Amino acid sequence: MPTCVVCNKNVKDNELITCDICKNPTHAICSGLSGQEMDCFRSKNRKIRYFCTDCNIMEVIGGLKNEVEETFSSMQSMIQGSTASSTNGKTLFEDVINDVEDRLRRINNIVVSNLPESEESDNKNEDI
Numbered sequence: 709m710p711t712c713v714v715c716n717k718n719v720k721d722n723e724l725i726t727c728d729i730c731k732n733p734t735h736a737i738c739s740g741l742s743g744q745e746m747d748c749f750r751s752k753n754r755k756i757r758y759f760c761t762d763c764n765i766m767e768v769i770g771g772l773k774n775e776v777e778e779t780f781s782s783m784q785s786m787i788q789g790s791t792a793s794s795t796n797g798k799t800l801f802e803d804v805i806n807d808v809e810d811r812l813r814r815i816n817n818i819v820v821s822n823l824p825e826s827e828e829s830d831n832k833n834e835d836i
């Protein structure tokens with residue numbers, strides 16, 4: 709049985725989370741993932757990755773850079789589109805800013821891309 713790198717206790721299969729970089733095992737509870745994130749992590753074609761504290765630091769720096777670059781290029785095309793087709797450019801721009809802030813807020817311990825909407829109805833997810 710693998711041993712959790714956080715609390716050094718045995719990890720059962722049904723509560724096992726492994727770091728996607730160093731493959732260290734940890735408890736779901738010790739990983740700090742939320743219930744919804746856990747569901748995504750366990751789904752077959754998961755869109756979520758987990759990194760232990762050591763690996764997290766590197767990956768967040770890399771991920772943040774990509775995320776910011778992506779956001780700015782989508783921002784540019786939105787702004788270009790808005791000046792051509794809309795007189796309401798200011799509101800649209802504010803929407804884009806909110807979107808950027810929202811994306812940056814999601815970058816925490818985990819990197820999420822195209823997180824599918826949860827099929828569980830008991831998760832409160834009010835930001836979509």
Ligand SMILES: [Zn+2]
Binds near residue numbers: 712
């Ligand atoms: Zn643990």
Ligand SMILES: [Zn+2]
Binds near residue numbers: 761
């Ligand atoms: Zn790791």
